[in-house]
Amino acid sequence: MEQYLTLQNIGIATGFALILIGLYGGLTNKNILRIIVSFTIFNSGLNIVIVALAYLKGRVAPIIDDTTGLDNLSQKFVDPVPQALVLTAIVIGLGVTGVMLAYALKMYQNKQTLNINDFKETKW
Amino acid sequence: MELQLLIGSLVTLAGSVFIFLGALGIVRMPDLYNRIQAGTKASTLGTILSVAGIGIMNPDWAGKVFILIAFVMMTNPVSSHTLARAAHHIGIALSKKTVVDKLKEDGPEENKKED
Amino acid sequence: MYKNILILALLVGLGILLSTAITDREENTSLPELPAYYADNTAKEVGAANMVTAVIVTYRGFDTLGEVTILFVSAALIAMFLKTGNRRKNRNPRPSSVILSTAQKLLFPLIILFGAYVFANGHLTPGGGFQGGAIIATAFLLWLMANPEGEMRHGILSSLEAFSGTFYVIIGVVGVILGVGFLNNSILPLGELGRLFSAGAIPVIYSLIGLKVGAELSNILHHLNEVQNEE
């Protein structure tokens, strides 16, 4: 039990839990705004999983300053590439959320309802 | 050096005590306005003290700590005031212990000029 | 109701499946080859102290260009969805108090300055164009809070966005002309590590990205603000 209790595993487990909670909320709710809220929770969980996978025990953030020195950096830093990807993912997540919300607002203005079962035209 | 660390940690401890009291106040107080009073204000002082203690322990960080304190002190009362004003506007009730409500007696607000 | 239980059962199964990722995974002890290369060579190749910035702006510059484009497209989509004929007919929001509007006037330049600090120091401290852009959008939002019916000069935002986007591409093309590659930062000289002007063109590129992102997010907020209220 003790060897599983690392920072990385805690992060991965939390992220998975958030992903499952978000999926459950997205699949069971009828209200379109609640589905979008579930999507943002799902998004946060996914980001935590990716960053936690990049974490290495006992290493520090990939920014050079007085405490890190200049040599042997690949032995000291965590992986910077997944962090960069997650950074972009968060910004794109905001764009996607904004588009979904604008779409929901437009549908509400047309039909005065938020229940997704009432939007039948685009069903396939 | 040792003394500096000790003073800084004691200031941080005082700040965290205030944070805890603020959180306790937010649970115990009977209505919204008193919650804002006890909760947000005490924890603002607590945060300022905690951050200042950390600034005392690391003198190199003083600039950022100073800016952080200034930001918190400038922004927090504005948000508290806006929240209290909104709450009173939609008529959230004050608790039973309330003595006087001058704002309600004076009626709804007249059209005021912004300058 | 049966459907919910079925979904719950499915998700529990998925959770059990995912939990093997914790129990069966071997602990990594060293970086893979590419990140190790980045970590060892960023300081002398790019001159940036922050490796995430180096990866975003230089090594993966194309991706960032695409990302800015995605943000632009989503802003345009939101504008398209929300374009209604009779906007701002009977929105009469409650005016803000004197305290909020005065505090807004005092805080607006400070927030803009902090955003500028975040993206000008993106190669030394955490932060960069996207965060700085979000901070600038927040300053704009504060302005909207204090003057909910204020008339915005729409031209400034659009021209700022167009200007920064164009210059971003021009800087990339200058790199091609000088023969160092699209969006390479060494078109400006590298300096001593840890100084503000150390990383070649990274501060310039990141400032442009920051201005563009800030203008786009402000545009989204402005469009959302102008939709007619439901009564």
Place this chain on the structure above:
Amino acid sequence: MIFVLSYLTWLALNWSVETDILITGAGISVVIGLLFCRNCTVLQTVRLTPKSFAYAIAYVFVFLWDLLKSNIDVAGRVLSPSLPINPGIVEVKTKLNSNIGKMLLANSITLTPGTLTVDIREDRMYIHWIDVSSTDIEEATKSIVKKFEKYLEVMYG
């Protein structure tokens, strides 16, 4: 004025005085002052005299002392089991004319626990007070506003 404020903030953020930082900060401050804040005239009413500087420093100390004192007072109220509060909204009058003076006064009142500015109309402020000792306008003004006002009056008029 905006320029000076921005420049000081920039220096405190960077916490070093190298030439490149000085130059960049000056450039950014000028751009902010000229481009974004053509209508930020809120600081024009500040009086720049030695006396007002002295009063500003004195004000900071008075304010910090009051902050600490009232925090301990409210902490005592929270901790005591019977919750001895006596809340109410009272009305006070202020003599300050400029907007920034009013804002600083309201912020000081709000930041001090025990008092919270709920609304402000012209020269009257409505303050939620956790321990109302008198409902009269004059008395309330005397006990809440006066200690801050005499310093702010010199600074902002």
Place this chain on the structure above:
Amino acid sequence: MDVNIILALFLAVIMIVVAVAALMAKRVRTAVLAAGLVSLVASIMFLLLAAPDVAMTEAAIGSGLTTIIFFYVLNKIRRSDV
């Protein structure tokens, strides 16, 4: 036990509790606030996982702007259950 691990466990529990609260909330605005809170705690988690850049982005965008855009849209849809 490392102090970071204790803190991370604490934050993990809080995040899951708040996420469940977001699902169970009666009104949409509560769910939105809870989702903002999940982002807030997630950004402290990112700080522990040695990713200050990501923490800053999550703070400015995930916890700030997303909540704000949600409330702008909720303002246009005034019903009893939002």
Place this chain on the structure above:
Amino acid sequence: MDSVKIILYIAGALILSGILLALWRFIKGPRTADRVVAFDLLTVISIALMAMVAFFNGRIIYLDVALVYGLLSFTGVIVVARFIEKGL
């Protein structure tokens, strides 16, 4: 050094219990405004928590994240306040 660490651990424990109390108010409600007060309190507390994380890791760069919170957390509260008073 040891006594300093013990004092800081006590401070951290107090901050964490403060988070728990504020979370209880957030879940209990009863109105949106009460939840917003709890939300504000949680953001302010997390500034202190971030500063402590920065101290324990010994890196000044982590303070920048706390700065972002210190400057931006209040806009969320203002937006919700303007939302409930129909001033948006």
